[in-house]
Amino acid sequence: MENRTEVRLSIIIPVYNGKQYLKKLFDSMQKLESCEPEILLVDDCSEDESGTYCRELAKINPNVRVLEKERREGIAASRNLGLKHARGRYVCFIDQDDKIEPGVYLKALHSAEEHQIECCLWATRLVFEDGRQEKDFSFPAEKTYEETEIRQALLEQYLRKDDSERIFKIPGHVWAGMFLKDFLEKNGISFFSFVDYEDDCVFMNQVMRHCKKLTVFPDAGYYWTRNLKSESHRVKYIEDFWEKSTRLKDWYQSAIYDIFSGETPPLEKLQKEEAVKIYEYVENLCSIKNPAPRTSVIKELSQFFSVSHHYDAISEEKPPYGGAGKRRQILRKLILARRYGTIHIFLRMYRRINILKTGS
Numbered sequence: 001m002e003n004r005t006e007v008r009l010s011i012i013i014p015v016y017n018g019k020q021y022l023k024k025l026f027d028s029m030q031k032l033e034s035c036e037p038e039i040l041l042v043d044d045c046s047e048d049e050s051g052t053y054c055r056e057l058a059k060i061n062p063n064v065r066v067l068e069k070e071r072r073e074g075i076a077a078s079r080n081l082g083l084k085h086a087r088g089r090y091v092c093f094i095d096q097d098d099k100i101e102p103g104v105y106l107k108a109l110h111s112a113e114e115h116q117i118e119c120c121l122w123a124t125r126l127v128f129e130d131g132r133q134e135k136d137f138s139f140p141a142e143k144t145y146e147e148t149e150i151r152q153a154l155l156e157q158y159l160r161k162d163d164s165e166r167i168f169k170i171p172g173h174v175w176a177g178m179f180l181k182d183f184l185e186k187n188g189i190s191f192f193s194f195v196d197y198e199d200d201c202v203f204m205n206q207v208m209r210h211c212k213k214l215t216v217f218p219d220a221g222y223y224w225t226r227n228l229k230s231e232s233h234r235v236k237y238i239e240d241f242w243e244k245s246t247r248l249k250d251w252y253q254s255a256i257y258d259i260f261s262g263e264t265p266p267l268e269k270l271q272k273e274e275a276v277k278i279y280e281y282v283e284n285l286c287s288i289k290n291p292a293p294r295t296s297v298i299k300e301l302s303q304f305f306s307v308s309h310h311y312d313a314i315s316e317e318k319p320p321y322g323g324a325g326k327r328r329q330i331l332r333k334l335i336l337a338r339r340y341g342t343i344h345i346f347l348r349m350y351r352r353i354n355i356l357k358t359g360s
Helices: 018-028 030-035 050-060 074-086 102-115 145-160 181-186 199-210 241-255 265-285 294-305 310-317 324-334 340-358
Strands: 009-015 038-043 062-070 091-093 119-127 133-139 143-146 177-180 213-225
Touching: 009 030, 009 050, 009 074, 018 030, 018 050, 018 133, 030 102, 038 050, 038 074, 050 062, 062 074, 074 091, 074 199, 091 102, 091 181, 102 119, 102 177, 102 213, 143 145, 145 199, 177 181, 177 199, 199 241, 241 265, 265 294, 265 310, 265 324, 265 340, 294 310, 294 340, 324 340
Parallel strands: 009 038, 009 091, 038 062, 119 213
Antiparallel strands: 091 177, 119 133, 119 177, 143 213
């Protein structure tokens, strides 16, 4: 284990208050023992007994290593720390409350090693807390793509083409794939976010931007749980949301600028994206986690929609409004009526009711 080249696969698992999930995850990974993977558990200053449990796992399994952080920084920083210490030729990422299908990982690893592939992608499934499953992300068939096709797929994503028109759809979750570590290092690919939650998508876009050869598998290799108590589903307030989301939009455009060939997405899809971005800004501003007084929030909403193109983006939006059901439809009507005080009350009540239902 001292020489990184002797390890075929490193599995990076960020851990935060996840002791109750790790046993199920490890059970699903048992069949990977044939490739002797390195398992990196990155404890992000857990407040439960997760750190102790991780150390116990390392004592009984020589392939497990525990990385303990000095301060809590979030999942992106945990994944970066895992990447820094990974010894495997290939790396993949797993979340603590999910499970995997080992056969798909072994198949992808064998294919990657045999054909010198930089990235393998597989299908994923969504698992609800009551045990129900549904199709989440998939590919029609096993296939290998070269650089030109990968670039075209990235361009088609930028153009917001429908799935049926694309060469292949790029997954937005990092745990849908396996990556050659030298490829990531050579191209400076790591995790970072502009807003709070998009580090997976940013990472995957970097991969697609530089990848010269990848293989996709239709088999479901990953089962992720929609856990309403996880950090990604908890109520948050993000400071400077509008500025951060604007920087994210600019990054996406600049990151793949040289493959645009002068093409731009359809105007209607651009308008839809701008409207959704505005809804997200309003919902964040009215979050119950925002410490600002009600009068300040209402004043900021009034100033924001006094900018004509912000207001016009909502008024000119085509249905379905907001892309997120009845809540956004109501929000749209209130924005058009300039009922900013009512918006604040509505979103706070909606969130409180949701917290009572889900406990998060």
